[in-house]
Amino acid sequence: MFGNFDFQAIVRGWHALIFEGLAFTLEVTFLAMIGGTILGTVFAMMRLSSTKPLAWFAGAYVNLLRSVPLVMVIFWFYFMAPYIGAWIIGAERPVQVGAFASALITFILFEACYYCEIMRAGIQSIPAGQANAGYALGFSYWQLMRLVILPQAFRNMLPVLLTQTIVLFQDVSLVYIISLPDFVTIASKIAQRDNRLVEMYLFVAVVYFALCLALSYVVRRLRARLTIIR
Amino acid sequence: MEKDEKTGEKAPPMILLDKVGKFYGNFRVLSECSTQVAKGEVVVVCGPSGSGKSTLIKCVNGLEPFQEGEILVNGVSVGAASTDLPKLRSHVGMVFQNFELFPHMTILENLTIAQTKVIKRDKAEAEQRAAELLHRVGLHIHATRYPGQLSGGQQQRVAIARALAMDPICMLFDEPTSALDPEMISEVLDVMTELAQDGMTMMCVTHEMGFAKRVAHRVAFIDQGQIVEDVSKDEFFDHPRSERAAQFLSRILHH
Ligand SMILES: Nc1ncnc2c1ncn2[C@@H]1O[C@H](COP(=O)(O)OP(=O)(O)OP(=O)(O)O)[C@@H](O)[C@H]1O
Ligand SMILES: [Mg+2]
Numbered sequence: 001m002f003g004n005f006d007f008q009a010i011v012r013g014w015h016a017l018i019f020e021g022l023a024f025t026l027e028v029t030f031l032a033m034i035g036g037t038i039l040g041t042v043f044a045m046m047r048l049s050s051t052k053p054l055a056w057f058a059g060a061y062v063n064l065l066r067s068v069p070l071v072m073v074i075f076w077f078y079f080m081a082p083y084i085g086a087w088i089i090g091a092e093r094p095v096q097v098g099a100f101a102s103a104l105i106t107f108i109l110f111e112a113c114y115y116c117e118i119m120r121a122g123i124q125s126i127p128a129g130q131a132n133a134g135y136a137l138g139f140s141y142w143q144l145m146r147l148v149i150l151p152q153a154f155r156n157m158l159p160v161l162l163t164q165t166i167v168l169f170q171d172v173s174l175v176y177i178i179s180l181p182d183f184v185t186i187a188s189k190i191a192q193r194d195n196r197l198v199e200m201y202l203f204v205a206v207v208y209f210a211l212c213l214a215l216s217y218v219v220r221r222l223r224a225r226l227t228i229i230r
Numbered sequence: 231m232e233k234d235e236k237t238g239e240k241a242p243p244m245i246l247l248d249k250v251g252k253f254y255g256n257f258r259v260l261s262e263c264s265t266q267v268a269k270g271e272v273v274v275v276c277g278p279s280g281s282g283k284s285t286l287i288k289c290v291n292g293l294e295p296f297q298e299g300e301i302l303v304n305g306v307s308v309g310a311a312s313t314d315l316p317k318l319r320s321h322v323g324m325v326f327q328n329f330e331l332f333p334h335m336t337i338l339e340n341l342t343i344a345q346t347k348v349i350k351r352d353k354a355e356a357e358q359r360a361a362e363l364l365h366r367v368g369l370h371i372h373a374t375r376y377p378g379q380l381s382g383g384q385q386q387r388v389a390i391a392r393a394l395a396m397d398p399i400c401m402l403f404d405e406p407t408s409a410l411d412p413e414m415i416s417e418v419l420d421v422m423t424e425l426a427q428d429g430m431t432m433m434c435v436t437h438e439m440g441f442a443k444r445v446a447h448r449v450a451f452i453d454q455g456q457i458v459e460d461v462s463k464d465e466f467f468d469h470p471r472s473e474r475a476a477q478f479l480s481r482i483l484h485h
Contacts, residue, residue, distance in 0.1 A: 132293050133330035137344035137396065138320025147343060151334050 009196035010203045013187075021186035022207065028182070029169045032107035036168070037161060039108055040115025045145065047120055062113045070110055071174045077106040078178045103175045111168050118160050122153030159223045166215050170208065183207070244269045244304055244400050244431045245290060251298030252285060252455075259285050260296065260455045267400070272432045274442040274463075277452035278478060283435040284327075286452065287402050290433065291315075291322045304399055320348045323393030323401040327409050329385040331377035337364070337388050338373040341395045349396065356395075363391040367421055383414030387421055400431035407438055439482060443467060451475045 046058035065073065081102045082094030089095065097105075126149050134144040154161075173184040184204055191200035243266035252260040259282045267273045275283055288294040290301060292308045292315045301308040306318055331340050341360035345351045351359070364370040367387040369380075377385055386406055393401060406422070407415045419441050426432055426445040436442065442449055442463060449466035451459035451474075459466065459475045470476040 127328070127330075129326055129328050129330045130332070132288070133324075133326060133332070135293055135316075136291060136319055136322070136324035137392070138316045138348040139344065140316050143347055147347065148332055152332075155334060 006196055006199055009190075009194055009199040013190045013194075013200070014203070017183065017186055017190070017203070018207075020181060021183035024181055025169070025172045025183040028104060028107060028172045028175070029165065031104055032111055032168055032172075033165045035104070035108035036111035036115045037119075039112035040117075041119045041150065043112055043116035044119035044123055047116065048123060058116070062116050065110055065113045070171055071177055073110055074103060074106050074174055075177050077109075078102045081105070099175075099178050099180050103178060103180055107168065107172070111164070114164050114167075115161065118157050118164060119153060121160075122157035123149055125156055126152050155226060158226060159219045162215065162219045162222070166212050166219075169212070169215070241269050242305060243267060243302075244271075245433060246302040247286075247290070247299070248301070249299035250286070250289060250296050250301060252282075252289060252294065252296040258455060260289070261298075263299070263452075263455070263457050265450050265457055265460050267431055267433050269431055270429045271447045272426045272430075272434065272445050273448045273450060274446040275433065275435045275450045275452060276437055276439075276442070276478070276482075281452045282455040283452055284404050287324075287404050287433060287435050290402055291319045291324060293324075316348070320344070320396055321399050323390075323396060323398035325386070325389050325393055325401065325403045325406045327405040329377070329382070329389045329409075331385055331389055331392070333377050336374050336376055337369065337380070340377065340388060341392050344392075345395055359395055360391075363394050364388075366394075367391045381414060382410045383417045386410065386414075386418045390418075390421055390425070394425075400433070401425070403432065403434040403436065405435050405437070407436065437482060439467075439479075451478065453478075 043058045043062060046054040047062070049055050049058075078099065081097040085091075085095040085097050086093060130148055130152070131144060134148040139147065172182055175182050176185045176188070179185070187200045187204045191197045194200075245267040247263055247265050250260055250263040251258070263286060265273070275287065277283055285294055289296045290303065290308065292313075296309060303318060303322060307313055308315075308318065331337075332343070335343060338357065338360055341363065342353070342356040345356035345359060346353055361370060361373070364373055367390060369384055369387055369391070372380060372384065372388075377388070380388065390406075403422070407418050410418065415438070419438060422432070422434070422441065423445050434441075434446075446463045449459070449461065449463055450457050451466070451470075451472070453472075453474045458472045459470065461471070465471075466475070467479070470479055
């Protein structure tokens, strides 16, 4: 199998792989991380809200999405999005939602569930006395969250949020199902065209491994730095 | 801090509790609690652990909702649905057992954040006020540090300064010294004593009977959610009327 390993196959293909495939994957990862964290934080506040319907809705949403395989969600959302979009804006015909937008929205909606649970734990880890102190100074709920609770929760949870982002980074490869040009998809196209499966997938694995290793190193450094604060 | 000139006239009380009752679920924590704190008066609230002191004092600025009775702070009803609670709280200072400084902000930011965000002072004015107060509690050199870098006693003095930065009309204290090591208690009590002597209206939950003897005008004793004694300081220490208060006093004074 390794007998005719052709290193040249990688040399020929790496430019497209990195600057198209990997760039795409990183872009989706980054945007989904930002969107997912924001949406997840909103869901976390809803889950912890004393307004029962809000808490119920967020809880149901999180538990439902977490029980469905991501690849199914990507697939179904891709086919449903034009109809959902039409329903939201009240259009007659299905609206055009590109594969990229569809995938990005899916990742944001899906990852928000995980970021929600992380942020929920983060918010709950802040002692109740902090909220009392904020309220006693005259803060509104939103000021309390924005100025006191969320900055601390976010800081405490940063390592876990980034660990979840590593998972997200790996999950982005699932967009092959709707034929988006992510890192793995491009690699497999080249692999089939040149009949160089081993070389391509080995290269992909090495890059994934290196990036995840680098990110976990960052996470570990952060963990060490952030623990001094309190 | 402006000094309140004591006039001889009978003014309406700064804090008025009228038959306050509160439940946690089915559990009754407070029943028929009535007391008042006049402008410039210092009232010490004491009682055994679990008697409801923290709950009572948190009701005063609406941190805990209550189901029965009424609380008026400077004439404003705390329990009324129409009351703007953030506004009311912004001029009622509160100091907690565990300091509750914001650990992600510097000492200076702890003192300015509510000034700029709640009462909309501009930054320079807020920092000026913060600096004054840090001077007053003797901690101005620590302005750029974080709470975690200060001792407990220093943190509590910062917490008092943080409350004072809002120019409160009265101050609430919930066991401000009971989380402190013994050698730090007096530095906090000194700040509180000075505050009382400057004429601040204060409601203090504390077991520091020395402090009560020195600065309190009245003492309210709570047991099992009821105010069983609410008398002048001298009367409380010299002739406690209820047996429970007498027992409490003998236990706390003789050890
Ligand atoms: N959130 C809560 N839910 C249910 N019960 C509570 C809650 N908070 C306090 N209690 C109960 O209410 C009673 C009064 O509590 P509180 O904290 O006011 O007492 P305390 O006098 O301040 O006591 P300590 O001296 O220990 O601070 C206690 O029996 C306590 O167990
Ligand atoms: Mg208490």
